Amino acid sequence: MVLEGLEFEECFLDSPEFRQNLRIHEAEIEKTDKGIRDLIRTGKTLVEAAQNLSRAQRAFSQMLTNFKFECVEQKGNEEEVQISTSLQELGKLVGLIEDERDRMLEAANYDKLVSKLEEFRRDHIAIAREHKKSFDKQTERYCKSVDSHVKLTPKKNSDAELHSADLSLDSERRQYHRESLSYVYKLQEVQERKKFDFVENLVGFANNWLLFYTKGHEVSTNFKPYMTNLQLKLQSAKSEYEQKKKEADGVMHKMLMAPYDSKKQEGLHEGYLYVQFKRSWTKCYCTFNKNTKVLKMSMYSQTLPAVTGEQFFTVTSCTRKVEEINDRRFCFDITVTEKHSIVVIQAINKEERTQWMVAMGCKDPV
Secondary structure, eight states: OOBOOOOTHHHHHOOHHHHHHHHHHHHHHHHHHHHHHHHHHHHHHHHHOGGGHHHHHHHHHHHHHHOOOOOBOOTTOHHHHHHHTHHHHHHHHHHHHHHHOSOOGGGSOHHHHHHHHHHHIIIIIHHHHHHHHHHHHHHHHHHHHHHHHTTOOTTTSOHHHHHHHHHHHHHHHHHHHHHHHHHHHHHHHHHHHIIIIIHHHHHHHHHHHHHTOSTTHHHHHHHHHHHHHHHHHHHHHHHHHHHHHHHHHHHHHHHHHOTTGGGOBTTEEEEEEEEEETTEEEEEEEEEETTTOEEEEEEOOTTSSSOOEEEEEEEEEEEEOOGGGSSSSSEEEEEETTOSSOEEEEOSSHHHHHHHHHHTTOSOOO
């Protein structure tokens, strides 16, 4: 299995597919954390069970061989493939050394390895969990704010109240986008750092073993070219990460300055709309194909686990609603071939309504 990369642009679209991809990355982090905890537990057993030293080393070797983590997809990147499979190679190394000599953990400084692995869990995986909690809270807060905001009406609220509410929602949206970008960045960081932080510590542990393996000298010599090559690739991964980190900081800043520009995709217009079905309003993630005029409505809110339904309409016309005759703001009508009646749609704000109407070919979008 290869993980699908998380893109910063998706933080602004916040589509159902983006949310599903987030859950996959979260599950991968939990799997990595469990694997690290398993390695630590098995390693401690290895050190403590001196009388079962040989059997414990074999178990650790097997665990290294079986341990796997997924890298974010990058086609043609042999370096990523070698780093992701390096633990299996290290497991083979431990087995070969065990064939040569059955005693060496006293000088291997296993406690240092444990502390480094715990440090990785504490400084990266645990922090990613905290980011998730903050992101989930912000998601719920923002969705509630949007739901309340779209119910405001000039009939019940003054212009000053509506303006204040618009400013408040814009601030909430910025914070929401900031939390989303921060969370995605942290998930990316964990995926990137585990390639060198996590593997590098295990490589160092294996090298310490080799220093005390007098009868394992031949094994060490034969394995040295691979270890050297891996170290270079780990250093390369570090350098690449530092470069990506600088680029990511710039991209996040640019996107926060112009969030609407980041959502543009050739031939498509996407985002959340509220659609009136009979007498009730339903939040939908909508995708409009400008070429086919097909509007896909996915009944979905970010606080729900999955899409609850989908409908497809072919748009034939689009008309701006006069706000004074509606109980909601930012509304517009569309006619579709699949229904005889008009479909009433509400955007989150005036700017998004204009963007949707322009995309649908409205002659008077403003």
